[in-house]
Amino acid sequence: MADRELTFEIFRYNPQKPETKPYLQTYKLKETTGMTVFVALNMIREEQDPSLMFDFVCRAAICGSCAMIINGRPRLACKTLTKTLPAKIKLFPLPVFKLIGDLSVDTGTWFRHLSLKTESWIHTSKTFDPKAQEERMDNKTALEIYEAERCIECGCCIAGCATANIREDFLGAAGINRVARFMVDPRDERTPEQYFEVVGSEEGAFGCMGLMACDDNCPMELPLQMQLAFVRRKIAKIGLGVKEKKGVKLA
Amino acid sequence: MLLQKTLSKSNKTDLYLDLVELTSGLLLVGFLWTHMLFVATILISQDTFNKLSEFLDTYYLSYIGIPFIIVIALFHFVIAGRRIPTRIQEQRIVWRHAKMLRHTDTWTWVFQTITGMAILVLGGIHVWMITTGWPIRAINSAERMESFWWFYLVLLIVGEYHAGFGIYRQFVKWGWFPRKPIGYISKVITAIILVLGLAAMVVFVQLGGTL
Numbered sequence: 076m077a078d079r080e081l082t083f084e085i086f087r088y089n090p091q092k093p094e095t096k097p098y099l100q101t102y103k104l105k106e107t108t109g110m111t112v113f114v115a116l117n118m119i120r121e122e123q124d125p126s127l128m129f130d131f132v133c134r135a136a137i138c139g140s141c142a143m144i145i146n147g148r149p150r151l152a153c154k155t156l157t158k159t160l161p162a163k164i165k166l167f168p169l170p171v172f173k174l175i176g177d178l179s180v181d182t183g184t185w186f187r188h189l190s191l192k193t194e195s196w197i198h199t200s201k202t203f204d205p206k207a208q209e210e211r212m213d214n215k216t217a218l219e220i221y222e223a224e225r226c227i228e229c230g231c232c233i234a235g236c237a238t239a240n241i242r243e244d245f246l247g248a249a250g251i252n253r254v255a256r257f258m259v260d261p262r263d264e265r266t267p268e269q270y271f272e273v274v275g276s277e278e279g280a281f282g283c284m285g286l287m288a289c290d291d292n293c294p295m296e297l298p299l300q301m302q303l304a305f306v307r308r309k310i311a312k313i314g315l316g317v318k319e320k321k322g323v324k325l326a
Numbered sequence: 327m328l329l330q331k332t333l334s335k336s337n338k339t340d341l342y343l344d345l346v347e348l349t350s351g352l353l354l355v356g357f358l359w360t361h362m363l364f365v366a367t368i369l370i371s372q373d374t375f376n377k378l379s380e381f382l383d384t385y386y387l388s389y390i391g392i393p394f395i396i397v398i399a400l401f402h403f404v405i406a407g408r409r410i411p412t413r414i415q416e417q418r419i420v421w422r423h424a425k426m427l428r429h430t431d432t433w434t435w436v437f438q439t440i441t442g443m444a445i446l447v448l449g450g451i452h453v454w455m456i457t458t459g460w461p462i463r464a465i466n467s468a469e470r471m472e473s474f475w476w477f478y479l480v481l482l483i484v485g486e487y488h489a490g491f492g493i494y495r496q497f498v499k500w501g502w503f504p505r506k507p508i509g510y511i512s513k514v515i516t517a518i519i520l521v522l523g524l525a526a527m528v529v530f531v532q533l534g535g536t537l
């Protein structure tokens with residue numbers, strides 16, 4: 076692998092300048108040890124082309140800003156080592172999200188819309204008492220919530236999903252995962268029927284065709300297949316009026 | 327809350343459609359696999375094949391079963407087909423998307439829609455040939471098979487493909503079992519059925535040759 080010369084083919088388009096049609100621009104770069112696509116992009120921007128647009132914040136797979144299509148697959152640029160890729164690397168911005176320019180897309184608006192639509196907050200009638208002891212939660216439930224919360228909202232699962240590519244209103248795996256997170260939370264007082272309103276349609280659980288591009292491409296390796304299936308089964312039960320056992324909240 | 331959604335609350339249509347897709351799919355896979363096992367009785371002997379067919383006839387199982395399966399298949403076609411993008415632009419997006427992603431499960435879905443369409447046409451012809459050449463006996467089948475083996479070869483492959491991956495996807499969607507083993511098991515079953523089907527075809531074609 077030593078001393079490879081990498082060829083980057085990068086999608087260029089600036090919606091502010093629609094007179095220039097989208098095109099692919101080629102850059103060449105010497106590979107260094109431990110190089111990630113993120114490092115390479117920074118080198119290109121510093122040494123070759125300051126006009127290149129792409130996003131990053133944390134460079135440690137935490138913020139989810141650097142997701143892009145790397146050789147056809149949605150990946151985090153900061154988590155993808157160039158040594159795992161062939162010498163020719165093609166970069167595209169994520170589909171589905173609004174294109175800001177070149178490799179940069181606006182995932183924020185999309186995810187905010189998702190939070191509003193799924194009402195991603197604890198629905199409770201209790202008033203918060205800052206002096207009271209925190210309510211206890213059993214370990215299993217806490218772990219289930221943490222697992223779902225590991226989502227960094229990078230959008231890879233949305234970009235990879237054929238359904239999300241053609242249906243703008245589809246919540247996608249990230250959205251359904253979010254709903255699963257609240258379903259298992261005992262503090263959320265939403266009724267099964269209210270959950271059905273949120274995901275009991277083609278926009279939610281039943282829009283998914285089971286193609287598993289989300290499950291295969293999530294950089295955080297969330298168990299998306301199981302989350303999607305969990306919500307689908309729960310919602311189907313609610314819709315069919317199957318009663319859950321007493322004292323068990325949905326989970 | 328949006329007005330139109332408030333007024334038509336708890337709309338269960340999408341749920342029911344999904345369940346009909348699931349049940350009709352499972353019934354059809356069950357039917358197809360039994361059908362192929364029945365056909366494969368020719369591998370034992372002509373007599374077994376004929377006896378089985380006569381048995382199905384005398385108890386009217388064929389006369390109930392065939393129309394029932396046709397109805398289920400049409401239902402399945404319409405309902406599972408609702409997923410197929412109807413607008414040309416959407417079809418282009420999916421096609422590009424599948425090419426870009428190079429992702430197996432996405433490709434199998436694209437082929438799933440294509441094989442589904444093919445089955446509708448080929449399956450229709452098959453039913454028509456069978457019902458006009460009633461009853462089903464080894465000799466009739468052998469004649470048909472000898473003249474139309476290429477037709478049956480295509481139908482067999484397309485049908486098994488569609489059934490195998492269809493059932494895999496349902497299991498994946500409902501999450502009753504983990505993905506990897508289910509993929510493996512559905513492939514093994516599909517392979518077994520394919521081998522049986524091909525073997526039966528060879529026997530029929532040879533039988534047809536001796537007539």
Ligand code: SF4
Nearest residue numbers: 236283284286287289
């Ligand atoms: S499994 Fe569902 S959510 Fe995931 S990529 Fe496929 S259709 Fe999209």
Ligand code: SF4
Nearest residue numbers: 226227229230232293
């Ligand atoms: S579920 Fe995974 S792929 Fe989807 S947004 Fe969250 S971290 Fe990214």
Ligand code: FES
Nearest residue numbers: 134136139141153
């Ligand atoms: S820069 Fe934050 S996830 Fe890559």
